[in-house]
Amino acid sequence: MRPLAALIGEIGDGALLAVPPDYSGVAMAATRALIRRGVRGLRLLAVPQSGLQTDLLIGAGCVAAVESAAVSLGDLGPAPRFTAAVLARRIAMTDSTCPAIHAALQATEKGVPFFPLRGLIGSDVLRFRPDWRVIDNPFAGGDPIVLLPAIAPEVALFHAPFADRAGNVWIGRRRELVSMAHAADKTLVTVEEVVDGNLMDDQTLAAGVLPALYVAGVAQAPKGAWPLGLAGRYPPDRAHLARYAELAKSEAGFARYLAEHADAAQAAE
């Protein structure tokens, strides 16, 4: 176990940082700590989409680039700081589509330079991705198919219900976190709690474990996904999120939100 500040110390300026969607265990306490530290130039990879976390980091000036299938606050509407930054061309936005991000991470997981994927052909998503290729299926002919280059995040960061002291992290059904960790050079995890014993000793728990082998560091952060939810633990704080959605519509409102919730004074986290 490490203190949160030490954990996020592994995320340097300019890092290619993979993050999960709002429903999958977002390390929000760690995100606020990153903002307080003043991280700059992050290249965010949303796996495969993102919401509050990306909007907050963009608004706080921490982000140089985003690759994602979508950024939104869900039924609370658009992600305001993301939208403003993209329209002003202040961040480099790489539009993707969910399965392409999953597949590109699986390519790194498997140690291959590319993955094939159906769909995509004829879309402008493909047209604006000079890094993607269309080849003719060598097994058929007359069958165009897209090849996606592997994406290798430097860091994957997420929040999970619990871990043991050996660094095994229980992620349950949230297996997008597994591929993300397999593909990332370093995986950093915050958890609600640290449990005694070794999670691998219980076959029922083990089925939902990301093994320590892939985990570079774990920090305890109770309610670490707040104001987002953590499945099975707590729901999203909808009142708070609605207030964020409202405040973040303006730069001044966002600054006020940031001062309240991610200020350096809030060093308790």
Add this chain to the structure above:
Amino acid sequence: MRPLAALIGEIGDGALLAVPPDYSGVAMAATRALIRRGVRGLRLLAVPQSGLQTDLLIGAGCVAAVESAAVSLGDLGPAPRFTAAVLARRIAMTDSTCPAIHAALQATEKGVPFFPLRGLIGSDVLRFRPDWRVIDNPFAGGDPIVLLPAIAPEVALFHAPFADRAGNVWIGRRRELVSMAHAADKTLVTVEEVVDGNLMDDQTLAAGVLPALYVAGVAQAPKGAWPLGLAGRYPPDRAHLARYAELAKSEAGFARYLAEHADAAQAAE
């Protein structure tokens, strides 16, 4: 739930049948039932290797072809009926390597016609696989890489600890069974026991579940992996396996074993 005989009724002569390795939940009771029924011409796909099950099916004359990374009885020595059948060219043996079988199933799981894989180049495994291709990595150049065509089993058959009445099957850490089921047209499962309630309602259990969505049929078969083991339930019956390894060295011995253990008279299974 279905009776075992009805379950294996879904496996027709000549089926491309995917089976797991000896340590991963082999449906041995179902295998004996198939032998009793007199199935013929099976094309076995070992995921990625096999032992007793394949040897037994070959010895009983049920098999036309095998694709596998290896067939062996582990530390009890070679698989005698497999070895004899291959040397006599009585079955069509397609030699593969473990990760190639996993990758070819993942290709079907992802609905793509091929998967790239590192390694292989310069091996005779590749040289004798006219169905595999080497291309130049389109993202680099001067970087040869193998493409494997997708393998789509008609049926996947395995044994698991338990299922619920909705058809959700708990497979725990044995996730090779997940890819196998995703890739197969039909997945048939035998289980030690059927439990009340829905496995998906418990997030700890759910993490180890193959959802009913992929399961075409479940039959209860207590000790259904015997004489192989089932992790967490019972170990392999080593005395029995050693006797098999000895008897199966000759056709006569194998016939004796078969009469004792997979005879039509044994209809209790």
Add this chain to the structure above:
Amino acid sequence: MSEPGWSKAELLVAVLARMLDGLGHVAVGAASPIPGAAAFLAQARAARAMRVTVLGSESHNDFTDGGRELFDCAAQGRIDAFFLGGGQIDGQANLNLVGCGDYPDLTVRFPGSYGSAYLYFLIPRVILFREEHSARVLVPKVDFISAPGVSPPEVYRPGGPHALVTSKAVFAFERERGGFRLASVHPGIGVDEVTAQTGFAFERPAQVPTTPAPEAETLALIRGPVGAALAEVYPRFAATLRRHGEAS
């Protein structure tokens, strides 16, 4: 005009559900309450078991293989129907979920393409649903193609658009021709109004039928078991349905 015994939301739920009857597995996005209700309605009256997967739900989502499973499952041919929307939809059923303007120089930014650039190709029956029926949404040509409505014959495409349902009308998509045909206008909506508010050209029959109103049994299902099933996933929408049920 007297109040009908049903709401616009209930009409739309009934219309969408008819397009799902008889299917084996319908998937619905997390923020899609009306399609979600339609899927539960079709499930409630299905003769054989129908599976409904609601993305982002805990209790109506059996996926255990991570975020990729929806997409893999679709590619395996195990999902029969799905819903997509779009900030812009054009007459070739091209969808734009990215933004307006000359990409990447946008004047309006939408959230992004999500899985549309993939699922639109692979799921046999994709139903386009967008309540707003205006020339702003239904455009002659989208500014950005998140997912194309039609593909050349050499492109692997077992799936594609089936219909477009809005607050005013139902359009069937004719894949051979690659265009929409007006199938019905909702009760109280005129064909002229639909034409005026639709930015793309479409075929129409000589007589345009009126979308059938939801039957009593359908309304009972919507206000009963469907609302209950919805409550976990779309609590606010479910409450709306229940309120309407109590008032009527």
Add this chain to the structure above:
Amino acid sequence: MSEPGWSKAELLVAVLARMLDGLGHVAVGAASPIPGAAAFLAQARAARAMRVTVLGSESHNDFTDGGRELFDCAAQGRIDAFFLGGGQIDGQANLNLVGCGDYPDLTVRFPGSYGSAYLYFLIPRVILFREEHSARVLVPKVDFISAPGVSPPEVYRPGGPHALVTSKAVFAFERERGGFRLASVHPGIGVDEVTAQTGFAFERPAQVPTTPAPEAETLALIRGPVGAALAEVYPRFAATLRRHGEAS
């Protein structure tokens, strides 16, 4: 000649463990008790934590992503060393795990290539271990290449053979040259015997060292904690080690 205070198995465990010292993650096959013991020995005396994964074990295997995880993990560069054997091994370190004869017309059939055709390319330090040291096993040219010892420069290959250990000797593999060099002969074994029983040509130093016997601390570890760790995975072999420990 007086009995040494150690068994041949203990010598081999000690030899193999020296090749693992300082590594982060060593993986061992299910049916490899001597390599398994070597991995546990290296782990027991490691200065920084060393991970040992035993395939097919329940308690020494933390993989939770199915059978593919070993291979994916190797491809990710997260496994530093692995052991391979072979029915035939030749002077270029080509491995044959398939059979003897003119494939597919074989006269002898082995089980099959397992993961060798992949792992040999990807794991930096692959140690070849085969107890039988005979011209039948160590051949000039294998009949079937399950996995080649060397690859042309354009082939992606971060891994490959490091050494060959038999019951008689240790050979280092020289990747640049693509051949073996005799590194040491085990106590009591003559260089001539090794030469006679080796079917392939190899380099040798003017003076061939004798393989160092296991030190007392090493033997204590093998007979104590290593044997205990082995017991779950290789019960019969662990019992052998413990019996020897008690007898000595």
